[in-house]
Amino acid sequence: MKTIQPAVLIFLFFILSLVLHSHQASVGIHFTHEFISIATIKHDMFFRITTNGHDRVDTSIAIMENGEIMFGEQANLQHSNRVDQIRFLLEHKFDELPTDFIDDYPSKIIQDHSGNPIVELKFNNGSTELLDPIEAFSILVFEKLKESSEEFLKETVERMIISIPSQLSKQQRRKILDLAPKDLQVDLVDEESLAIKGYDLIPEENSKILIMNWNSYELQVGVWDFSNEKLKKLLEKSDPRIGWNEFDSLFERYWPGGIDLKIDPKQLRCKLAKKQPVQIFDHETDLSNSKLLKEITLEEYIEVSSPLLDIFKQDLHKIMESYPPSQIDHIILFNSTCSFPTISSIIEHQFGKNILHSIDDPILIGATKLSQFQNGNHFHAPSTDYSNKHSHDEL
Template sequence: MAIIGIDLGTTNSLVTVWKNGQSILIPNTFGHFLTPSVVSIDHETIYVGEIAKERLITHPKETAGIFKRFMGSDKIYTLGKRRFRPEELSAFILKKLKEDAEAFLKEPVAEAVVSVPAYFNDAQRSATKRAGELAGLKVERLVNEPSAAALACQLMNAEEDANLLVFDFGGGTLDVSLVECFDNVINVLAVSGDNRLGGSDFDRLLARYFCQEKRLDFEALNENTKGVLLQSAEKCKFDLTDAETAKMTVSAEELHDTLPISREQFIEIAAPLFTRLTEPIKKVLIDGSLSLDEIDQVVLVGGSCKMPVVKLYVNYVLGKEADSIGSPDTIVALGTGAYAGIKARHQDIRDILLTDICPFSLGVNIVNPLEHSRDLMSVLIERNTTLPASRTGIYCTASDFQSKIELKVYQGEGRYADENSFLGKLDLPVPRKPKGQETVDVRFTYDINGILVVEATALSTKNTKSLLLISDSNTMDKHEIEKKVAALQKYKIHPKDKDENRLLLARGDRLFTQTVGELRKAVEFELFLFSHALESQKTHAISKARERFSYFLDQVSWELENGGFGPSLTNPDENWYQTFKTEDTGDKTGIPSEEDLKNLFLNWQLNRKKRDD
């Protein structure tokens, strides 16, 4: 039974399957690959896709779109007399795509890989999985959209190592990601975005501009007229993709008018939106610790990237040419289909590891020295950390003779604890001592299944308490959860205690004892840098530091073995005596004199000094 890949988009969705060595787009009943993410109700009949989109104008109160923006929230959509949550509306889209796939493949489909924005939190991912269940699909794996796009790029270009900036600008959301591709691994380094910014916002700006020019109040128009106006704005936006000027023609009950708009005017109208495009780019470069020079490729994804002004703006702010590999509309879907092929273990696609990241920070509360009534957030696992991950922190008592330490676990980016989502708490008894004298070791271990293990150990008594937090998105039974928790044990080893890192530290210590002077100082400095990277517990930083440190140690070893001696000691010649007489002394009849040896030694010392200088 085939596993399908689904790109569940804000404005359009696609379904793919891996077949005959490639990811194939599956058409809907109208023969189109793009199915509008729109749902409409007519009494007991539910319309999905293109028919529903047509009803946005004629039946706006019974039709809904762009509900992906509110996945995982408490928002309720009222369509006619029925009420729906965002995941319930998404389930109708997924069910329609499932039916299209079954018609195309001529076999039942029970499982899908679904793409989601990399910044989606637990609640949003949980809602996406629930939508799959409601649609009759087993959604065991969610794949991050930038990872899917990078996978499609890798398969198209057959390149192994590259740093990609994926600029995914769809109809309703903007996602910007840094993705590292190496050794059959696709690793998301950092993500940022704006889930309230998309191509539909350009439509709304054009519609409001039209009303401004025609002295109309957009908000005062009825829903049907608003729908016609927005549809006309969308068409004008598309027309400006290929032409320098276009016309907005509106024909509705109370409005019949036309307004010409140039591409230059469009840029001026949309100036506030272009400004918002830059913030996620700056944020992702800072979080990913990469410079623009280290970006090998800028990949444009999403239908809104087909607007020439968007591509020009991205080129402008990044100072380099952005690429549209294939169609921006379909690249995520193709990558999702490829991952479905990997998951199904197809032999005609190589096994590529797509790493997951933690899109939010996880931490505990600590006392605020300036405002005791409001705790601060101390982050243990930072956002954009590659998962699975395990991090530790050392904390001490804040009051004299306190009998326990109360750890409250939070998720979010706020400075104050109460600005973040509360996940749970753990109480650890400690001996009564003056403040600061009792310390606890706190460890967070987290994986993509939404399993968070919190462990706290009082260092003086070795007493340990643990807390297991499981997200709503986790549908595993008790036995499966126990297996996953057991598997996480290996991630609780501190990086400095892992064999590959201990070996390098041991080599560094040995070379420190073998060297003197400036070379010893260099070894000491590199040992410090590597140890500092290990203490950060950041997988990507440690990997880079390990590569650098290993190369440095190889150079020092070579220096000790070869650099301080001439070629005669490095690679002695079996016929050294004849060579020595012929080449170095010029005396072919006798043994070199003491004066000859002295001169040779002085020349070697002089050459050594010149090389050192």
């Protein structure tokens, strides 16, 4: 009986591995306060995965009385039994939540035995269900988004790299991983590490990195030390006075005479950030018979926003008191797709160095790049040292 040559066995094993893995995909996920984005790499090309025609999915789920689960925009149409702003709930204790946030929330928020917020869902038949934010997150990501991604890719998603805020505790991270399907490899990576990977930044040993996360609710600022391929948090501050929602609200209140802007403030800000003047007409649908009420320019937006920009400058000065510009080696600004150029100019002027901010969603790019590595936890990206967690102090 002839024996099969080793070279033939190796070739057959190679062919078999191609067959087994040809319909499996790895994805990167960016989990923000407002939306979740998913992407993958195919044939060395980065592309976003769309759900219902959108490449960003609202972080909302709604549970119907019959057990049906809706998510994204469909969930937002439900006026009750909805869990949204999942990340904001994960980042805060119950007593840290603003009163207006609790009052405006589509479902009742109560406090669990550990002081964490938990959502109470009430159904028409009188029954109730308690859902904590981590469970809502697992339903959204591990069930609904995994399913929609597989439909889009026509492949089985076998691995996820998920961005998470650095404030999440070890217990929260462990619970997320415990809720993941057993056949799905999940890695949770801090946003800061993914942003560095997204920019292909290779920090020098013992370098200091100033990272700013500017989201709808607050400005988060952290100073990190990079040593031995690890990020160690040295300083963390936040300022809820200058989240993007505050900029948008200020601009809405600015107009005398009650001119209706007829445009979502965030859309207006995004257009102005691209230096595109925005024209406001009295009839939005029939422009042929409309009267031009106002043309808004970037310069005017900056002028209106000057009180908030002054607060931002004050925040930078407070950071510089602890870490002067000479000690900062790199600066990264993320979650700022629709920030206007003045923000970058202020930072660069104060610190005297260039800022990394030009890539649209470096966190998603970083997560997607890491998802392609198949060697366990060795991602060739900085990990985070959790032994030096600081409280989330306000600026």
